[in-house]
Amino acid sequence: MSALPPHGEGTVGDRAVQQSLEAAWPADLPAAEEKELLAAGRALLRADATGIGRAQWPAVFSGLGEGVAPAFAAARFRVQAAIARRDGSADKAVVHLVWAGTDRGGTFTDLRITDWHFTRTTSRxxxxxxxxxxxx
Known part of the structure; x- marks a missing residue:
């Protein structure tokens, strides 16, 4: 497994973070499903951290209300690395994201970790x- 970059490395270190995730947790989903889950996971994280796009997932963000200010500014937020993997069965998955951001108080933190869990539903x-x- 590759070494993680030091905190504050910036975008230069993101590739090492991605490689470390992939080495630690080998792919186990079809590529198309992984791509779909990664897009959704990134969008959910952005919505959660910045408030942008929360309306797209009312069931996920229903308890937050419209008056809750986002913790991070969109311009100071980035996903450093992400993987999507099965989560115990073929109908469950988790998107594991590592990200960086500057909060409203001006504090920058990188190598933050967020997991989003998904279930597969099948129509008739x-x-x-x-x-x-x-x-x-």
Missing amino acids: KGASTWTPQPRT
Whole structure:
């Protein structure tokens, strides 16, 4: 496994973080599903951290209300690395994200970790969709 970059390395260290995640947790999903889950996980994290896009997932963010200010500014937020993997069964997955951001108080923190859990739902026509689970 590659060594993680020192805190504050910036975007230069993101590749090492991604490689470390991939080495520690080998891929186990079809590429198309992984891509779908990664896109959703990144969007959920952005919505959670910055407030942008929360309306897209009312079941996930229903308890936050409109008056809650986001903790991070969108311009000072980035995903450093992300992977999507099975979570105990073929119908469950987790998107593991490592990210960096500057909060409203001006404090920068990198190598933050967030996991989003998903379940697969299948329609009567056989189409499957990954649905994010609310945090408990």
